[in-house]
Amino acid sequence: MNRILRWLAALILASAISGCTSVSYYAQSIEGHVELMAARKDVGRLIRDPSTPAPLRAKLTKAAAIRRFATDELAEPDNSSYRSYVDVGRDDVTYAVFAAPQFSLAPVTWCFPVFGCVPYRGYFSQKAAVESAAELRGKGLDVYVSGVTAYSTLGWFSDPLLSTMLRQDDTYLASLIFHELAHQKIYVNGDSAFNEAFAVSVETSGTRKWLRATGNRAGLRRYEADRARRADFLALIAKTRDELRQVYGSPRTPEKMAAAKAATIDRLRARYRQMRDRRWAGYRGYDGWFDSPINNAKLAATAVYGEQVPAFLRLYDLCSGDYPRFYAAVRRIGNLPQASRAQALRTVAACH
Secondary structure (H helix, E strand, C coil), rough: CCHHHHHHHHHHHHHHCCCCCCCCHHHHHHHHHHHHHCCCEEHHHHHHHCCCCCHHHHHHHHHHHHHHHHHHHHCCCCCCCCCCCCCCCCCCCEEEEEEEEECCCCCEEECCCCEEEEEEECCCCCCHHHEEEEEEEHHEEEEEEEEEEECCCCCCCCCCCHHHHHHCCCHHHHHHHHHHHHHHHCCCCCCCCHHHHHHHHHHHHHHHHHHHCCCCCCHHHHHHHHHHHHHHHHHHHHHHHHHHHHHHCCCCCCCHHHHHHHHHHHHHHHHHHHHHHHCCCCCCCHHHHHHHHCHHHHHHHHHHHCCHHHHHHHHHCCCCHHHHHHHHEEEHHHHCCCCHHHHHHHHCCCCC
């Protein structure tokens, strides 16, 4: 606990010096995290405790096996993260607030002493997130608020398993653990698109490997179908983003630009319905995303987690599925200047 308090003091001091964000924001972040850390319970003890409910014991037993797989087979950090458990008592552990200008797809970024600049602000309180969103809307920005299932402290602390991570099936749990541990392996300050796409690539390749290793052929088929739909969804978003860039780059009046923006988003919804009903045979798993408001902030948030994933998976294949070699190659690209990083990733021809 002393380490957390020292970290809090360092962050508050850094915020006072840099002026990049308010002391109160840091205070709520650290207060929420300290509460989680204080509530941790050792997974092994919970599994052995006869009073632990059987469904929770089964989930934690599976989580412990997945955690060992992450280290043994994916060369992810062998530390105390995800070896403790916290029931957070709500559907989401944090809430991320994204913002973007009315006529731009470039997200607003906020800078932090430890994590660098990122395109969102995270809150442990849903009320605080909603209030922040309202303030940003008052400035004329497009805003999107998303619940978060898990987050990483990049190895600064022993991140626990959270009840929010256990609410779906074991494949979902494995993907979250692999994803969050990947952030501890490699993290490039100030490049969220690079960091998230890298973590998704480890999540994807790792989940496939885990499903094969456990002989879960039906689970693998379901996972591949989910990944194919995810790729279709991201392609649809990319097409719409391209169309919006043309709209925002045109010499229209603000009124006509707003109308063109709305028409482009209407086309996005129509294309989704057509894809859902024909290509996906009526699968409705993305209906919630399309039924809620769509704006530049929401499109930008989606792009952060998806656009560079194919390039990372291609690099993983070039490295013959050897995780240490893959991580070394990613680290070399991550050390390049940000302006050339994405291009280097797209054009890499060998694992070196």
